[in-house]
Amino acid sequence: MSACEAWRRYRYRWFGAPLLLTSLGVCLKHSRRAATKRNTPTMDAAGPEATPLFTFGVIADIQYADMEDGYNYTRSNRRYYRSSLQLLENAQRRWAADKPHFLLQLGDIIDGFNKRHDASERALETVLGQLRSGGPEEVHHVWGNHEFYNFSRSTLLCSELNSAHRAAAGPPPVRPDIYAYHFTPSPGFRFVVLDAYDVSLLGREEQSEEYRRALSLIRSYNENQDLNCPPECGDTNQRFTMFNGGFSQDQLDWLNSVLSEADENQEKVTIVSHLPVHPYSAAFICLAWNYDDLLDVIRAHRSVVCYMAGHDHDGGYWRDTTTGVHHLTFEGVIETAPDSNAFGTVFVYEDKMVLKGSGRTRDRELLFPSPLEAGPLKS
Numbered sequence: 001m002s003a004c005e006a007w008r009r010y011r012y013r014w015f016g017a018p019l020l021l022t023s024l025g026v027c028l029k030h031s032r033r034a035a036t037k038r039n040t041p042t043m044d045a046a047g048p049e050a051t052p053l054f055t056f057g058v059i060a061d062i063q064y065a066d067m068e069d070g071y072n073y074t075r076s077n078r079r080y081y082r083s084s085l086q087l088l089e090n091a092q093r094r095w096a097a098d099k100p101h102f103l104l105q106l107g108d109i110i111d112g113f114n115k116r117h118d119a120s121e122r123a124l125e126t127v128l129g130q131l132r133s134g135g136p137e138e139v140h141h142v143w144g145n146h147e148f149y150n151f152s153r154s155t156l157l158c159s160e161l162n163s164a165h166r167a168a169a170g171p172p173p174v175r176p177d178i179y180a181y182h183f184t185p186s187p188g189f190r191f192v193v194l195d196a197y198d199v200s201l202l203g204r205e206e207q208s209e210e211y212r213r214a215l216s217l218i219r220s221y222n223e224n225q226d227l228n229c230p231p232e233c234g235d236t237n238q239r240f241t242m243f244n245g246g247f248s249q250d251q252l253d254w255l256n257s258v259l260s261e262a263d264e265n266q267e268k269v270t271i272v273s274h275l276p277v278h279p280y281s282a283a284f285i286c287l288a289w290n291y292d293d294l295l296d297v298i299r300a301h302r303s304v305v306c307y308m309a310g311h312d313h314d315g316g317y318w319r320d321t322t323t324g325v326h327h328l329t330f331e332g333v334i335e336t337a338p339d340s341n342a343f344g345t346v347f348v349y350e351d352k353m354v355l356k357g358s359g360r361t362r363d364r365e366l367l368f369p370s371p372l373e374a375g376p377l378k379s
Contacts, residue, residue, distance in 0.1 A: 052347035052354075054186045057095045057136060059343040060106035060310030061332030062088055063146060064127050065113045072335070077313065081111060083338040085130060091343035092135040094358060098345040101185055103136045106310035106330060107144025107274035109161070120150035128160055139163060140193060143179055144274035144311060145243045148202035153177060156203070163193075171257070174250040182258050189348065190267045190303075192258060196275035196288050200245030201227070217289065218242070230285055239287040244275060246289030255297055262303035268368060269303045270353075276309040280318035281327035286311045299323050305368045306353065315360065324369025326353075331360040 065081040072079060080087075095103070114123040131139060141161045148156075156162060157179065164172075167181035168190075179195040197203055201218065204211040221240035222231045230238045247255075255271075262269045276282035277291035277298075288294060298304045299322055306326040313332030320327060336342040341359030355364040 050349065052349055053189070055098060055100040055345055055347050056185070057091065057098070057100040057103040057343065057345050058106065058308065058330055058355075059088065059091055059103070059333060060330040061108040061144070061313055061334050062105075062127060063108050063111040063332070063334035064088075064123055065111040066119065066123065066126075067113060067117075072313075077335045078337070079334050080336065080338055081113070081334070084333045084336075085127065086338060087333050087336055087341055087343075088127065088130055090341050091358070092130070092133070094343070095135040095345065098356075100136050100345055102138035102140060103131075104191075104272055104308065105131075105139055105141050106272065106308065107142040108146040108310060108332070108334070109141070109144075110146060110150060111334070112146045112149030115150050124150070124159075124161075138166065140166060140183070140191070140272070142193060142272055142274050142310070143195065143197060145197070145202055145245075148197060148200070151203075153203035170261075171254070173254045175248075178248070178251050178254075180251055180254065184267075186348070188265075188267055190258075190262050190269045192255065192269060192271045194247065194255065194271060194273040194294075195251060196247065196273045197245035198248045198251050199289065201242050202245060214245070217246075234284075236279055236284045236287060236291075238283075238285040239289060239291070241285065244287070244289055246291075247294055252293055252297055255294075256300070259297065259301040259303050263301050267303050268305045269301075270306040270308060271298070271304060272308045274309060274311050276312060276316065276327065276329045277307060278318050278320060278327035280316075281307075282309070282312040282316045282329045283314070286329075295320075298325060302369075306366060317364070326366045328355075328364070328366070336360055 062084045064084045067081045069081060070079045071077065109127055110120065110123040114120045141163045143156060143161065147161065162179065164179065164181040166183055168184045170182065173180045178198050180193060182190055182192040184190050199214050201211060201214050204214065218227060218240050221237050227242040230241050259269060275288040276286055277288050277294045279287060304325050306328060309329050310332065312329050313335040315331035316329040318327045331342040333342045336359060342361050344355045344357040344361045347354045347356065351368055353366040355366065357363050
């Protein structure tokens with residue numbers, strides 16, 4: 001059957017599976033497996049061998065809901081809605097031992113099904129309560145599509161999921177509705193949180209100019225009546241679906257200025273967002289709408305060392321051969337069996353980051369790009 005027919009046949013009613021759709025890109029999956037064999041730095045060591053400068057925890061796509069297990073839209077991957085809370089607790093036990101300085105929560109903290117059952121606030125408080133019960137006190141939240149299934153943008157900006165109060169001093173994005181900021185956990189290192197749904201149909205009022213522009217953009221590539229159904233193609237245009245979004249020029253300009261400052265200060269920058277931006281680091285259907293614009297900004301600077309994302313529950317990895325930047329997509333907790341795990345602790349050194357994963361999340365040694373690999377310094 002066609003991709004769209006498969007979508008309509010297997011997707012859940014309401015918010016059922018606007019994620020994850022990797023089986024639509026069969027060619028990509030073979031391509032990504034081949035890429036992984038050529039381009040995956042794994043490590044066999046039991047753990048970091050020296051004292052790190054700092055550490056942080058990472059987890060993605062918890063998507064908690066108080067409901068029975070289900071499946072993704074192709075019924076190929078099981079989704080464990082209640083068990084995701086237990087897997088978060090497992091991660092917290094590990095972090096209690098690793099003592100990370102902060103946590104990156106990469107988005108989709110609760111599932112869109114909560115909205116249907118008027119349980120969004122209750123589900124969010126359940127997960128946030130679990131986060132408060134242990135692990136690092138400093139949590140940096142990223143917004144994904146499921147945040148917008150449950151809450152409006154204005155609500156999110158006033159919620160505990162807005163961690164921009166932890167931002168370092170510096171100019172904020174041009175528009176106050178853009179959820180993007182940067183922080184410095186240690187001298188010489190900077191993290192930038194990006195808003196991958198700045199340009200999107202999600203979280204925008206239908207009467208707004210932002211909504212109309214996003215609708216015009218997606219309609220240029222997707223002719224389906226149901227915009228959660230991907231275009232009938234096997235290339236990167238599959239990304240033009242309603243459950244994805246992109247970065248406005250205002251946000252890209254702001255990022256460019258932040259990275260220029262980091263270049264001048266010879267800092268190492270890690271960018272985090274919900275949507276992947278390298279086509280070899282995730283399924284095409286999970287990419288940000290204007291991933292190429294974001295890559296252009298990254299490649300114009302020598303300070304970026306890593307880009308971390310969620311959204312693709314299968315995870316993925318690619319090291320950009322142009323810049324040496326690591327593009328790391330973390331596996332989703334929601335599609336991780338109760339007897340496994342999906343999280344990691346990252347140990348940061350002067351010349352590398354070492355990811356110590358658990359369960360589906362593998363150990364990796366991420367060497368920082370050399371000056372020859374890095375992009376040009378902006379004048």
